[in-house]
Amino acid sequence: MKKVAAKPSLFGIKHSNRDFEQKDSWGKNQFNSSFPAALSSFMSWKNIENVYLVLDKNKNVKHEKISTKLLYGISPDSNDLYYSFESVYTPYERFVIGELPRVDLVTQKCSDGTILKGMEVKLTALPDNSTCGLPDHQFGTEIVTRPPTIVYLACSIASIFQKSYLPLRQYFAVKFDKLRDWANPEIVLPHIQDMIKTIDAILSDYASKQEPIIMQPIWKTNGKSSQLAENCLDVFVWSNFAFVELIVKELRNQPIAKITRQARTLVWLFKMLYDFSKAGQFYPKQIINDYLYNTLNNEAFSASGLLTHFFMQCPELTQPRIKAAEIKEIILGGGQNLLSPEKRFDAIIFNTPMLFK
Numbered sequence: 001m002k003k004v005a006a007k008p009s010l011f012g013i014k015h016s017n018r019d020f021e022q023k024d025s026w027g028k029n030q031f032n033s034s035f036p037a038a039l040s041s042f043m044s045w046k047n048i049e050n051v052y053l054v055l056d057k058n059k060n061v062k063h064e065k066i067s068t069k070l071l072y073g074i075s076p077d078s079n080d081l082y083y084s085f086e087s088v089y090t091p092y093e094r095f096v097i098g099e100l101p102r103v104d105l106v107t108q109k110c111s112d113g114t115i116l117k118g119m120e121v122k123l124t125a126l127p128d129n130s131t132c133g134l135p136d137h138q139f140g141t142e143i144v145t146r147p148p149t150i151v152y153l154a155c156s157i158a159s160i161f162q163k164s165y166l167p168l169r170q171y172f173a174v175k176f177d178k179l180r181d182w183a184n185p186e187i188v189l190p191h192i193q194d195m196i197k198t199i200d201a202i203l204s205d206y207a208s209k210q211e212p213i214i215m216q217p218i219w220k221t222n223g224k225s226s227q228l229a230e231n232c233l234d235v236f237v238w239s240n241f242a243f244v245e246l247i248v249k250e251l252r253n254q255p256i257a258k259i260t261r262q263a264r265t266l267v268w269l270f271k272m273l274y275d276f277s278k279a280g281q282f283y284p285k286q287i288i289n290d291y292l293y294n295t296l297n298n299e300a301f302s303a304s305g306l307l308t309h310f311f312m313q314c315p316e317l318t319q320p321r322i323k324a325a326e327i328k329e330i331i332l333g334g335g336q337n338l339l340s341p342e343k344r345f346d347a348i349i350f351n352t353p354m355l356f357k
Helices: 028-045 068-072 090-095 147-161 174-178 185-205 240-248 261-279 284-290 305-312 324-329 345-350
Strands: 050-055 061-066 081-087 103-109 115-121 124-126 143-145 212-221 228-239 301-303
Touching: 028 068, 028 081, 028 103, 028 115, 028 212, 028 228, 028 345, 050 240, 050 305, 061 068, 068 115, 068 212, 090 115, 090 147, 115 147, 147 212, 147 240, 147 261, 147 284, 174 185, 185 240, 185 261, 212 240, 212 345, 228 240, 228 324, 240 261, 240 305, 261 284, 261 301
Parallel strands: 050 228, 115 212, 124 212
Antiparallel strands: 050 061, 081 103, 103 115, 143 301, 212 228
């Protein structure tokens, strides 16, 4: 039987670099990664597995299930599990020149500090503005992707070739060696489709090597309202390969007149892998800062609910498996009173005290 927490805490998070008795640990940015970690742990306690989006050899995204134990690299109820939020996933440092950016969640062992898994966490609202006027079964959620996510995406693919980067080299045509000015959109633009074909070939040949990289919990409201749906919470997990497909799907075999944020993200990923194939390392900060193509680099790209619905459509999206009434079993010890809400999921919780009656 679960014990009721006497102090502010989150389900299953026994050891972490956040002190949940302090209000600072309940800020918007902190809550958006710590609550999902607790949610997935709670789902494991209920014997519910996360929805896992993977890519098959034919570039189709398929739905499987992945346990939180496999996602975290250790049982979520283990007393040896340490949650390190906003930390560097150090196994990837060998692939980059310069500093590796922090990732939302790194799991490790308390006993010896062993690094287990690293992942980005994206707590997303369902529906988003592009789908809130559609029928319930057509709802989708927007994903906004930061540049560090693309760095980790490239590192996760590079890790397949950590014993030797030479096998990766064969995928890159000689013509890319002659592409001198990567910062010039007019020079890069004609090569976009060939970049996609190159990445497609890598993903197809190494489909068995894909791994989870992004945890995407969803919180569902009743249409445009700020009222939580009765069934409101679930967790989706993207493999690195499936997330690449999210980037390239709308670019593949389409006439591209200019380098959009999405096309730029593809160029970033391609250049990182291309450089790694030549020297076993890449310089992420330089690539992101130098190849802007007249757009800011505060975000990599965003995908609206109209696009993500295509990938995520399933019974769990229409009817999430965790109910609003169960939130009080995830946020414990009056933690909801420490939230500093904005117009987000934390605001709804803060402004719905009846959830905790």
